[in-house]
Amino acid sequence: MDGIDGRVRNAVDLWLRWLPRWQIGTARPRTRICRKCTGSPIASAAGFGPDVPHPVQHALIGRMSTIIDDAVDDYTAKNLPLLHRELERADARKRHAGYQPAEGLSPEFQGLDVDPQPQDGAPFLFTLEGLAGTGASSDTAPREPLSDEAKAALRHEIELSDECARSTGTAVCLALIDHRARIAEAVERLVEPQIEALVSDMFRGLDGDGARGGLF
Template sequence: MERTLEAKVGSAVDAWIAWLPRWKPATHRVRTRVCRRCLGSPFLAALGVDADVPHGVQHGLTTRMKALIDDVVDDYTDQNLPLLSRELHESEKRKSRSYRPEVGLDPEFDGLQLDPDPVPGEPFLFTLGELAEGGDVPESVRPVELSDEEKQALRTEIRLADECADHAGRLICQFLQQHRVAAREAIATIIEPQVSALLDALSESLDAPPTRW
């Protein structure tokens, strides 16, 4: 698994670096919520990405790494944790009955809030979150009550899945260190000039004398 995961980490970092030229500074909206996926992320630390790197750049990396962990845990669960695997598949069937706007997003947008923050006095006609709530779940796809033994077994399998995720995360952090130089060079040549240009434009607008009519 380690060699396969190491190769996948390298491919994911290459894909992230290839995406960087498409990133543009966001000037039209201020983020009001802290991204728990990126704040203090060990992936960013392992890759040597500083905290002052724009969040969109960070998020594109952390999301790709999370997807790798999800794949490892999914494979491990399907092969070794039958009860948890069954519960997850049943949950997916129930979710498929409703609208899911968060599915199919590019890595750079996965996990971000779908709707903008409301503006006082300007209500939304509808939000994606409201659409995703859906209606009642049919009786045929509602979860089946587990026995006490099954509940205990499920708790054990969840713990094993968590341990698998933790192990995969540690391996990914180890493999990311091999790509620190490439990541820093990409940020220095692609991202930092855009940030500097934005700051220069902001500085000029603040220093410009007021126009008199």
């Protein structure tokens, strides 16, 4: 299995291969704050400035988060039997809960809203979010209550797993710093020209008859 450095390199490679397909202005601006990206140390490690569009950042941050999650899962499965069992149980509950629209998406879309932003006066007939959990069969076994000792042991395992997440997160960020130059080069080549074109389009709209646009 690859170490963290190899996994980070690989994920940056995949992101660089995805980036040429990204196009500005294909989605309405999101109105909700992204919990994955906002204030993420991964964004600073990648060297992303505030002007790099969110979907571009999200795609890389998502891949890095997956590396951290996988490492924590691995560590949990090997070393934290109580927590592992709780997580398996939660997974089983989720599987029983039926359709999950946010599951199985490619990394670029994980953690983003699954439905477009609603427009005034144009209600959706259905939303993917609304379908979540349909087809539920609620026949999961009731859990037995945990003793105080078991609770304390579980709490200790959760601390260990948090510690693993923190140290893996730090290792991922340190490894990512090595790729800053490649990331910056790709943003400059593939993202910035699109931002410039969009901005100059907006100004052309303002200088012209002023009837089109509606961006301001």
